[in-house]
Amino acid sequence: MIKEISIVGTGNLAYHFVEMISRVDGLNINEIIGRQEKIPKAFRKFELNYSSKISNTLKSDLYLILVSDDYIKDICCNLKNLNGIVSHCSGSIDIEVLKECNNYGVIYPLQTFSMNSKLDYSKIPFLLEASDKEVKNQLNEFISKISKNISFENSESRFIYHITGVIINNFTNHLIVKSQQIIKSNNLNFEFLHPLIEETIKKTELISALEAQTGPAKRNDKITIEKHIDYLKKYDVEKLYRAISDSIINTNFVEDEL
Amino acid sequence: MIKEISIVGTGNLAYHFVEMISRVDGLNINEIIGRQEKIPKAFRKFELNYSSKISNTLKSDLYLILVSDDYIKDICCNLKNLNGIVSHCSGSIDIEVLKECNNYGVIYPLQTFSMNSKLDYSKIPFLLEASDKEVKNQLNEFISKISKNISFENSESRFIYHITGVIINNFTNHLIVKSQQIIKSNNLNFEFLHPLIEETIKKTELISALEAQTGPAKRNDKITIEKHIDYLKKYDVEKLYRAISDSIINTNFVEDEL
Known part of the structure; x- marks a missing residue:
């Protein structure tokens, strides 16, 4: 079961994922990783552990890659030896980019995100994809705590x-x-x-x-x-x-x- | 005061004007004029007098021209000797097209109209223009029975x-x-x-x-x-x-x- 989560990225989408996850009892954000030396201002209220590099000591059930499409592959290289599920959240990147990881998937929320816009997360359609059945079950169970609108879709449909x-x-x-x-x-x-x-x-x-x-x-x-x-x-x-x-x-x- | 109204046109916009006017106590649609021999089906429920040509016996306080932009000028020629207010309802036609009429104006609802779409008319912005102060007062009083969102705008702004x-x-x-x-x-x-x-x-x-x-x-x-x-x-x-x-x-x- 997914309980401990690491977040890579500090943009609009990362902000909203932190917001979504923080609201669910039983879920915990282990740490957030970004490029800046200090955690960006918008995230300070969450009181998270922040790191400016991906440490090998991370032990999470889920690693959410929330960076620009161009950097997903690079981030993935640093996560490939972990046991947790590595998931990107991009609409246009194939799941195959993550294939060197042990367990991987895609969590794509079909919505537009701005820092200053409040959203009803329970209505956002989440399009999911998973490397195998076990990951599928885990992602489904995890996202169902956030939204009631879940669909498994392959990379082309997404x-x-x-x-x-x-x-x-x-x-x-x-x-x-x-x-x-x-x-x-x-x-x-x-x-x-x-x-x-x-x-x-x-x-x-x-x-x-x-x-x-x-x-x-x-x-x-x-x-x-x-x-x-x-x-x-x-x-x-x-x-x-x-x-x-x-x-x-x-x-x-x-x-x-x- | 505008009480008796003639309507020229049988399209979507005419349909919605009939609907709007019918709901207001004290307003009466004298007749509706269209090109077809018989009144189109959608209008039958209103039980209106229908004519397929503009009769000179019409006596209304307001003549609403609700036809395609290209035909407004022609219709206007047939109405120029009347005492009632002649008004077109087009966004892109200058009020000057009606200048041969005795009293004239423009009633432009800034909205999209389909036969099968129900609208809250009270929220539609009505952009009005009038040939003189007396017409301005009359149009304002008439439209305020339909919508709370009225503004007088010249032809360029419209x-x-x-x-x-x-x-x-x-x-x-x-x-x-x-x-x-x-x-x-x-x-x-x-x-x-x-x-x-x-x-x-x-x-x-x-x-x-x-x-x-x-x-x-x-x-x-x-x-x-x-x-x-x-x-x-x-x-x-x-x-x-x-x-x-x-x-x-x-x-x-x-x-x-x-």
Whole structure:
């Protein structure tokens, strides 16, 4: 059973894992390992043992690798002789990267994490993968203390969830960034757009997004599209507007033909 | 005071205006005018007078033009000798298109409307514009029976709200369409992405979207971007992915420089 946990990494995701684990009775964070000499400020409230290098004296049931994708392989090399489960938490890295470890897995929470955003962890979908059945049982038992939304998925499926997550989260957020910039530079009030954002999302939970599509590109209304693009030139949004409009036109055209 | 209303148009927006007005005591829809010979099915439950042409015998306090942008000018020509207020409800058409009418205005609800989506009308932002002070008072009094969220905005501001509304609603919806197509063609479960969509939106109401931005493009992580694009080729999403990623890179690069 997983009780003692080591955490490698001090970013947003590490912060939220510490937060999740701290709330569960019977789980203990042995230590946290980061690159800085001292533990970053945001983590001080947890009163954890902190180290700036991976020590061989670590004895945990689970080693969570919570660093950028590029560094996962390196970290793994330092953990390969341990008996505990070594797990990375990345959407786009194959489980095979950990294959030199004795016991390994993936714990991927399909969510966006910021330091200053509070989350209901029990609703986060956790996509898990394990090197064998015993690890599978242990990861399942561990994560079920945090969330009720668990699924075992292979590396390819996880990668697809990750990419669609990038499209939905990163890209939607960027559309809001651009809209906020346009509204702000005209001294208008972004709050008028909140009910529209909420309805946009609410609708796609009731009907398919394809059915919910409206607007000039859906109608292939070239006059309105060009009028909008002409206006948007000064905000450096024209390429973005054209690319998404083209994609809407293509998608709906193909769909209508079927 | 506006009591008797004529409605020109039988689309989604007309449907919702009929729904809104029907709920208010003291307001009456005199008639609805559409292109079809008979009233469309969705409207039958309201038991309205229906006409397939604009009759000169109409006597209403308010004529709501709820047709596609391209037809507003034509409809207006048929209403120019009336004493009631003639109002269009479009985000992108200037109020000047109605200037031959005696009394005119604009009633623009900043929201997305579908036949099968129920809305809390009292929260919809209504952006109003009026030909003179008397019309302004009348429109304000009329819409305040429907929504608590009213603002008088000129045609340029309304156009900017409309464009940002297109970016936020139409474009976000399209990102969800593409994600749903990718998930579906791999027999995966789109429900795993709902908590992420909800958190994406919730976050931007707490912190600015620029602060909330995460992901490979934010980090200018070219290796991950190319890996994603390579995978997305078969879904015809690569151009879209590249355009939005480029825009994120440009936006964050410029912002970091400031």
